[in-house]
Amino acid sequence: MxxxxxxxxxxxxxxxxxxxxxxxxxxxxxxxxxxxxxxxxxxxxxxxxxxxxxxxxxxxxxxxxxxxxxxxxxxxxxxxxxxxxxxxxxxxxxxxxxxxxxxxxxxxxxxxxxxxxxxxxxxxxxxxxxxxxxxxxxxxxxVDPRQEEEEYSTVLREEVVGRNEDVEEIIDILKQQQSGDGVEWQLLIDGDDGKTTLARLIYHHPWVQEQFQHRIWVDLPNVGYLDPMWIMREFTRSITGEPCEDIWQFYDGVHGSKYLLVLDDVSIGKEEEEEKWLQLENFLLLVGAPGSTVVFVPDPLVDFIECSILGSSVRNYELGDLSEEDWVKLWKRQALIRPDQQEEANAIIQSYIRNPSCDRSPRAAMALGSVFRYTEMNRWQQEIVGFLKHQVEEVLPGQEAVLIMLRYGPRKWTRVVLYVWLMRQDDVGNDEDLLHVLATEGLLPYSQVEGVKMMHLNVIDHALFLFTATKHCYILTKAYSDSTIPRQCLYLRMLVDSDTTMFPTILSLEKNKLRGLVLQQKKEMDHRHKYHILPIPEGMFANLIHLRILCLRAIRVQQLPDTVGKLLILRYLNLSRSEIQALPESLCKLRNLRILNLAHCEKLRKLPKRIHNLENLIILKLAYCTKLQMLPISTTGLVNLQELDLEGCRCLVELPEGLSNMKKLIDLNVYKCPLNQIPHGISQMSSLRKLSEHIIVGGLGNVFSESRSLMNLKVLWLQNLEQVSNSEDASTPLKLHDVLPQLSYLRLYWKWNDMDDMRSSELVSLRVLESLQPNPNLKKLEIILYAGEDFPVWIKEGFDKFDKLKEIKLINLKRCKRLPSLGGLHNLEIIEISGMDLIDTVDEVFYGENGTFPKLKRLGLSDMPALEKWLKVERRGRLFPRLEELTLIQCPKFKALEVKLWVSRLSIWLDNKMLRTSEFKGWQNFRYIEEVEIVGCQEMRCLPQDMERCVELRSLTIIGCDQLDCLPEWLQGFKDLKSLRMYGCRALSSMPEKLKRLRKVVIKGCPKLGL
Structure with missing residues (x-):
């Protein structure tokens, strides 16, 4: 595919x-x-x-x-x-x-x-x-839908089955809307399949062609992201026929037009997208004549649009499955059944339709029709059974059927699967590298790489092997000099181990069409280990001139050949964790390069002098290049750079002048860099959204004055706050919320040598934290090594005002005597509390007045040496109604959990004697737990008897419990238990036979079991 x-x-x-x-x-x-x-x-x-x-x-x-x-x-x-x-x-x-x-x-x-x-x-x-x-x-x-409209419209009507009623119903709705005096909205949603096809039928309908002065179709390229400015440019370009960087230049040409706009693969479902939608809506209302209409088709990777964000004018059309008659008609047309096959084919497909779990979407009809068309008759029944199992249990059907399913899946979805396959590491995708590749391939905005959640991408993991079924995507499991790859190969994953010393000769001897080459370590290798590959042959890059993606991370090579300059269409280059000492000047010929990752190249001493020639570079990662002493002045000529990551460059004491030339820079990370001053010109970088910087002696007033023009800054990390050492600095009349009104993520980090330093600086620390009060729109807050015993007023008394806060981390607040009140933060999803040595009870203060933690999903308590009890409070509503994961790490005195939790996953890292005995009060409150992970409980010889109360347990993982010698018989009584994983339990010598027959059992590092 x-x-x-x-x-x-x-x-x-x-x-x-x-x-x-x-x-x-x-x-x-x-x-x-x-x-x-x-x-x-x-x-x-x-x-x-x-x-x-x-x-x-x-x-x-x-x-x-x-x-x-x-x-x-x-x-x-x-x-x-x-x-x-x-x-x-x-x-x-x-x-x-x-x-x-x-x-x-x-x-x-x-x-x-x-x-x-x-x-x-x-x-x-x-x-x-x-x-x-x-x-x-x-x-x-x-047929090209953009060039041959009449022909395409005819073919479209002939090919689509069973949607005539839907089309006419929507056309009637549109006709009714034409009497309105503004732009109307029609949303196609609540359909698993066929939404884009239905939208095309509407777009090409004769009445629509006559009614609307302009018809505009916009395919949104990004995964789950709304980009209003890009849509506005595409809208304007479609009408004027000209590239439109400045849309207002063409305003007169588009204003007053009656249009039908189709937004295909749109995603509007997050609160932060409401502002973006309002920006787009205002533009569309401004340019549209009365009767203009917008049709939304949800992104198949998200498949959700929050109607409340779009407003009350939304019309919601629910698209259902095909009728049985239409479904069979579409299947037959795709299947090309011969006369002698009709009887058996009809019998098999009727048995499929009668199954209550069958998929009756058009995609399923075409996919199953293709199965009959491309597989032998004696395998039809087997493939159909495979389809049903896949739909019910996510079990993959046979290879041909899988390829067919891939063909009929959403194209964007399939493209994402390809890059997940290419960038996966030990069966787990490397999230950052994957997101970078998606960005280089136009599936994700560069500015959103860090903030994108991978959850909606993980659902495709079970389909990753699809691409190995074709020779265009190939895994080279043994990298020898005489290794071969298929002539058709376009994407190559080369698995290497500690003994791999060279690239296959075939990469250097003949031209090939490789688009992507990724080195990946084998499963048994330590991730910190480097491959022994030393030389890269001159001829290899000379023959890989079609490469777009090249990942050579963790190799021992110390230099690149000059022929790297021949990779003229390369977009992504990853040399992180390699032993590169310098880059050749020829690298600067790669004008299409978008992302250059040199993170953790600890021997890298300099960058090429002409690096400014990488005119399309968007992301430059140099984190922890510990020998890098300076950046060439030409770095400031990277005018399209959006992210510059210099974290941990401990020899870098200054940045070149002229940073203000980098007008598009939105992320500057100089965290843990010993800069002797705030980066010069930073106050002129109005596009900056993320700044991770080092606080110097001179105090907050200096920082605030340099930051006042950074009105768009959304992320700020401040470190070495202990250097704000006098009361004048600490009590600046400004507050952070006065300076940075758009801030959404604030990270505050003090650094102390010992407890005495913390005690002596308590008052100053309190004043500093008081001055750093952010705006109420904050979404993420981290406070690390704060020295005060108490919190400032904005936390103690006004925290409930931060109703947009989603994540809070309180780390190593050694002297704090109380927890903040967090239960009233209605949007809070993640809490991490660690190293608060003086907290012995989670009590009423933590919940706040009438607080229930209504949206909290993850809660972690770690390194709490005094914590003994977690108390319940009375509330009308249920406490923690959406909690998914609870993590308890090193709380040695914890003995009582009184609050009932409907949490689905529990992770325990405790050496706690009470936990293993009836002295611990609380297992009954984990009755609904589905997954339990127990890690590093060295003294535990057997699972706690009271765990028997966790009757809905589905998955149990035990790691590094050296004294655990057996698993109890009562585990066999858990009817829903499907998965058991045991790692590094050296004393484990026996387990019930029934547990060995669970659907998924993984046992490693348990020598007494012979595994």
């Missing part, structure tokens, strides 16, 4: 770019561009059939391989066309789309014309070869 995605990228995102069409006209080659487009659409109509048949038919496999090579070369050619301009040299950055794939190899008009002619001939040959091979054509996939 990988080729289909790459082909779609060229057809729907690169070729239609206004800049690309303008370049075709400027070069005088629009006809050649049209021919390329037509041939690619013809191939697109047959690529699905070809990819599914290729594994069994050698001729088709060769054709698919040749198509893949052609797509790569077409994309490279389009990049050079986009870069061409009459005066020679590369085009300016402003003429490029941030989401395009460009090459910086400049060519003359004559050279481009010759290559265009060759490309047209090559694609024409591939189309003719495909027709000879008897490939089935999918009509909808062979």
């Amino acid at each position: 990988v080729l289909a995605f790459d082909l779609e990228r060229v057809l729907l995102r690169i070729l239609p770019m206004p800049a690309m069409m303008a370049q075709g006209r400027l070069l005088g080659m629009p006809n050649h561009m049209e021919m390329i487009r037509d041939h690619l659409w013809a191939i697109n109509g047959t690529i699905f059939d070809a990819e599914l048949r290729a594994s069994k038919e050698p001729e088709l496999e060769e054709w698919v391989t040749d198509v893949g090579a052609a797509i790569v070369d077409v994309e490279d050619l389009l990049g050079r066309i986009l870069d061409w301009h009459p005066g020679g040299g590369a085009a300016t950055a402003s003429n490029r789309s941030s989401r395009s794939i460009c090459s910086i190899r400049v060519a003359s008009r004559q050279a481009i014309l010759l290559e265009l002619k060759e490309t047209v001939g090559r694609l024409n040959y591939l189309v003719r070869r495909g027709s000879v091979l008897g490939l089935s054509k999918e009509k909808l996939e062979s």
